[in-house]
Amino acid sequence: MIKSLRFILIFFVLAFLSPKNSFANFDFNTNCLNAYKSIFELKLGNAKAYIATEKKQHPNNSIIPLLENYVDYFTLITSGSKVDFDKLKGNKSARLDKINDDDKNSPYYLYAQAEINLQWALIRSRFGEYFNAAMEIRKANNLLLDNKKKFPNFLLNDKGLGLINTVLGNLPDGALKSALSTFGIKGNTQTGLAILDKLAENLPKSTYEPFYEEVVFYYAYVLTDVAHSPAAYVKTMKYTERIADTSLLKSYLQSYVCIKTAHNDEAINILAKKPEGGTYQSFPYLDYLEGIAHLNKLDLGASTYFNRFLQTNKGVNFIKDTNLHLGWIALLKGDKSGYTSFISKANNSGYTYNEKDKQAQNEASAPAPPADLLKARLLYDGGYLSKALQLLDDRKAADYNSDKDKTEFNYRLGRIYDDLGKDDQALNYYQAAITQGKGLKYYFAANAALQMGKVYEKKNNKVKAKEAFNNAISMKNHEYESSIESQAKMGLKRVGF
Structure with missing residues (x-):
């Protein structure tokens, strides 16, 4: 009962802040809030039903095209279908036209246009449409900056600005970064993370609480995949805890971050208990x-x-x-x-x-790959460090025939000892991997240099950290080159170079 009253109060405050009292055609009313909530539980069928009801009751409500875009966005995230992408991307311009004709004095006027552009940018980058994605990121960024000047207390501006700053601040070299640099758009990863962290902390205490899940969705993504933050697991589990267990998106976020951060058994438990049924989007x-x-x-x-x-x-x-x-x-x-x-x-x-x-x-x-190296790699990825070490502990690099396998052996032991907190052994094996594999096309040597930099950073040996990060950057024409180079450049920034 208390929970219900709290939600009703939040709704009425939201309604007073922006929708129907002041801006008749940007009305985040009950239908829209229910649709939005369903979207972030991945109950897209339910969301479409609420949107259809809203269209009948208030056909001029310009929150409708924004919600429809959310549905398309999550349809494409869950399906990954190029056919669906080619079919749905044509919806963008009509939605923007609808919003563009509405009340320019609403904080949702520029915000909704920015969100639609940003969502399509994120989807396009998955399908290699980098130039169009860059154009949309530029547009979204400009719209949000303008909206922040007009409505500095409209917290939702920070959601997109935090995401854009984080991603652009650590974008690997490639087509998207090249396209964005043409427009002079840059970001700052630490600034973006700080914005999103503040939002995740403060949104539940504000009148914008219904947007909490979306902020956590983006924040977990950038912590894990963009910033490669050591705090990704702790913060994701902390901020997703208050999301209802009926949310399939919660299961996805938690299991994904658990797998990426070597909390493997926890990921298995989460996926085994994920909500299921016909109301949920196929994923x-x-x-x-x-x-x-x-x-x-x-x-x-x-x-x-x-x-x-x-x-x-x-x-x-x-x-x-x-x-x-x-x-x-x-x-x-x-x-x-x-x-x-x-x-x-x-x-x-x-x-x-x-x-x-x-x-x-x-x-x-x-x-x-040799079976023992493959097993050690898999066990390491799952966080089963002792078992991984047992497989390799009685072996040496000379036991393997190829330079690739010798390098990987040293690299794997370096990673295992690193995560066990045995820095000296880790550094020795990382150096052996670099020496053995520096001229190879495989990622082992470059990533060993990157991880070596992180070990020295942890020890507060900034000179050695700088040397290791620069070594990682200097290696070219290997796997994961852009990602390793971006992480090494972030490391240099952290240690003050």
Whole structure:
């Protein structure tokens, strides 16, 4: 009862702040709030029903096109479908036209246009439309800055500005960064993170509480994938705790961050308990994540989840990577013909829009990894450090035939000792990986230099940290080059260079 009264009070304060009392055609009323809440639980069918009701009751409400864009945005995030993308992207201009004809004195007038542009920019970058994405980021940024001048107390401006600053401040070299630099657009990752952290902390205490889940969605993403923050797990679990367990988006955020931060058993538990049913949007990527989590603990039954992903997925991403993982399962079973078949699929099916699939193609083109190195890699990714160490502890680099495997052996032990807090051993193995693999196309040497920089940074040895980060940047023509270079440049900034 208290909770219900609280929500009603929030709604009325919101209504007084911006919608119908002052701005008749930007009305975040009950239908719209219910639609918005359903979107962020990934109940997109319910959201469409609320939007349809609102269209009948208040056809001129310009919050409608914004909500419709949210539905398209999450449809594309969950499906990853290029067909859906090509079909839905034509909706953008009509929605902007509808909003553009409305009340210019509303804080939602520029904000809604910025949100639509930003959402399409984020989606376009997934499908390689970098120039158009850059144009939309530029537009969104300008609209939000203008809106912040007009309405400095409208907290929602900071959601987009925080995201743009964080992503642009750590954008790897490539087509999108090149396009944005043409327009002179730069960001600052630390500024963006501070903005989003403040919002996540303060929004529940404000009249903008209904927008909390969206802020946490973006904040968890940038902490994990953009800033590679050591606080990503703690902050994501903290800020998602107050989100209802009926939210499939909560399950996604928590499990994704747990997998990325080596809290593997927790990820498995979260995915096993995720809400299910016909009201939720189909999200095949969660099967892919579940496969990753099970394989990280060397559960070869992970193939069930990977196969389910391939059967239900309509998208273009993670096809190569899934086949690579199925190949690894075959390899660990001793099924050489199965391994060859899946590696052929990893090479010849799917696309290379994202880094995972690019790397999968690279690995599929390389010789098969030794079983002990593969097991150690998977166990390390899952956070099972002692088990990973046991596999390699009685071996040495000379036991392996190729320079690639010798380098990976040193790199893997460096990562394991690093995470166990044994800095001296970690540094020794990182240096061995750099010495052995500096001229190879594989990422081991460059990432060893990056991680070495982080160890020295932790020790407050800024000179050595600078040297290691610069070493990582100096290595070229290897896997993950843009990402490693961006992280090394952020490291240099942190240590004052």
